[in-house]
Amino acid sequence: xxxxxxxxxxxxxxxxxxxxxxxAVSLIWLEQHQRALPSPTSPRWHTAPLVIIDAGHGxxxxxxxxxxxxxxxxALDLAKRVQRDLAASGVxxxxxxxxxxxxxxxxxxxxxxxxxxxxxxxxxxxxxGEGGSAEGIETYFAAQKPLSSRQMExxxxxxxxxxxxxxxxxxxxxxxxxxxxNRGTKARSYAVVSQAACPAVLVECGFITSTAESARxxxxxxxxxxxxxxxxxxxxxxxxxxxxxxxxxxxxx
Numbered sequence: 403x404x405x406x407x408x409x410x411x412x413x414x415x416x417x418x419x420x421x422x423x424x425x426a427v428s429l430i431w432l433e434q435h436q437r438a439l440p441s442p443t444s445p446r447w448h449t450a451p452l453v454i455i456d457a458g459h460g461x462x463x464x465x466x467x468x469x470x471x472x473x474x475x476x477a478l479d480l481a482k483r484v485q486r487d488l489a490a491s492g493v494x495x496x497x498x499x500x501x502x503x504x505x506x507x508x509x510x511x512x513x514x515x516x517x518x519x520x521x522x523x524x525x526x527x528x529x530x531g532e533g534g535s536a537e538g539i540e541t542y543f544a545a546q547k548p549l550s551s552r553q554m555e556x557x558x559x560x561x562x563x564x565x566x567x568x569x570x571x572x573x574x575x576x577x578x579x580x581x582x583x584n585r586g587t588k589a590r591s592y593a594v595v596s597q598a599a600c601p602a603v604l605v606e607c608g609f610i611t612s613t614a615e616s617a618r619x620x621x622x623x624x625x626x627x628x629x630x631x632x633x634x635x636x637x638x639x640x641x642x643x644x645x646x647x648x649x650x651x652x653x654x655x
Contacts, residue, residue: 457482542589
């Protein structure tokens with residue numbers, strides 16, 4: 403009995419170390435390839451991982467408004483582009499909303515447990531209340547997760563540090579793709595992040611109060627870069643996770 407317990411603990415420790423090493427390798431790779439991101443590939447998984455994409459706000463909750471941009475509309479546009487790019491890389495995607503509807507924060511977070519998601523990404527736009535000069539992208543994660551008893555049944559104690567790893571990889575990838583100012587990753591107890599029963603991040607994709615940044619966000623090509631960076635970061639994170647082992651693609655005969 404003691405031997406089985408020891409063996410189980412040893413296997414769990416090795417899995418955690420391998421996942422951490424994989425994340426470190428991804429970050430080193432990104433550091434060494436700052437000039438260009440690879441195009442999305444189409445890996446095959448034994449079981450394709452599922453990601454929840456959450457477009458912030460919606461319905462009567464319009465979010466921030468500045469420079470002719472309404473946050474709920476821009477967030478949905480970006481979320482759909484992330485969905486497209488992740489699907490192209492072989493990842494299954496579920497959207498919390500695909501139209502202009504309102505969803506409570508708790509309901510959004512519940513999508514992760516409901517669908518057994520491998521990651522949760524919430525897409526938002528930022529504002530600067532002190533004059534509108536701030537620019538750049540930042541990504542939030544939850545340092546601790548106050549889970550309900552039901553969530554505790556499916557959640558892992560490793561999710562909080564994995565959320566930080568996911569935030570770091572996504573932040574670096576999207577900033578590399580867009581050349582936007584890198585405002586870093588930050589720990590915050592936002593409901594959609596802290597209550598999601600999987601690694602979860604909230605990406606602030608730029609300041610709509612900035613004249614220059616809002617002008618870039620209005621360009622479809624730039625929104626493709628933002629979405630592509632997020633999708634690339636998520637895919638890189640998923641490749642570091644145990645149980646998400648990609649299969650080598652074979653040529654069609």
